[in-house]
Amino acid sequence: MSILKALLISILLSIIHIAIYLGIDQLIKESIPNNYVIHYIGLIPIITTIIGYLTIFKIFRISFDWENMNNKIGTINLKIVFYLLILTIGLELFDRPFFDFSKIVDFLNGIVNEPYVQSKKPNISLIYTGLYYIILAPIFEELLFRKYMYTKLSKKYSENLSIITSSILFSLIHLPSYRNLIPTLIFGIICCIIYKKTKNISYTIILHILANLSWFIFENYGEIYYKWIFGLKYNLIYWTVFGIGITLILFGMKKITTANNVYSS
Structure with a gap:
């Protein structure tokens, strides 16, 4: 696979998502009864994700060795899963300044931000959000950007270029959330390295x-944590937490990539 083809796939995926959203929006939005709007909002990302990725898989004839993948599920090493959990905690702490970027800028300019207030969401909305973020997005995105794209790129380019290219494209599909660009780029690089090693x-x-799942829990039930973070006012403790995040990421990655039995998984 060439970098141009990888870029084309990512652009086309975004176009398909937008087209499906706009198409559904034009067709049914105005005719939806008020009591069904919450279902419409919750189902839109689920529908666009499923149709979008399956369309890309069909157009570019992307297929996977499901039997081999199922066999590897049975060989999952729980020790590695434990280190993945440590990585998750590290990423949560590391990502915070990137999501707080505008608030940090305001703080440095003497602008007072409003205290964090967590809005309560209906249970059905949480179910839709959880289905999308915790199940669909991880599976489809990993299959396309790591299993397929990174693997194909690495057959033509160097490992570093393949990792960077697939990770940048993975990051860009998360636009327009600009605050998420660097966190998703770093996350993509980490995932490529883990997949390369395992x-x-x-x-x-x-x-x-x-x-x-970490994002989902904190976004919906982490008011105490966010108020504590907000109350630090980006002081030494705030940046120490950031440093702890980096330490946990490096520790988790070292353990995963150097474990004696990692290659047998």
Whole structure:
């Protein structure tokens, strides 16, 4: 695979997502009764994700060795899963300044930000959000950007270029959330390295699930944590937490990539 083809796949995926969203929006949005709007909002990302990725797989004739992948699920090493959990905690702590970037800039300019307030969401909305972020997104994104794209690129380019290219494209599909660009870029690089070392896509899917689950829990039930972070006012403790995140990431990656039995998984 060439870098141009990888770029084309990513652009086309985004176009398909937008087209499906706009198409559904034009067709049914105005005719939806008010009590069904919450279902419409929750189902849109699920529908666009399923149709979008399956369309890309069909157009570019992307297929996977499902039997081999199922066999590797049975060989998952729980020790590695434990280190993936440590990685998840590290990523959560590391990502915080990137999501707080505008608030940090405001703080440095003497602008007072409003205290964090967590909005309560209906249970059905949480179910839709959880299905999308915790199940669908991790599986589809890992299959396309790690299992397929990174693997194909590495057959033509150097490992570093293949990792960077697939990770950048993975990051760009998360636009327009600009605050998420660097975290997703770094996450993509980490996933490529783990997949390279383990040859088992199950591990990156698990990491992706854990990372998104962490976001989901804090986004919906982490008011105390966010108020504590906000109250630090970006002081030494705030940046120490950031440093702890980096330490946990490096520790987790070292353990995963150097474990004696990692290659047998």
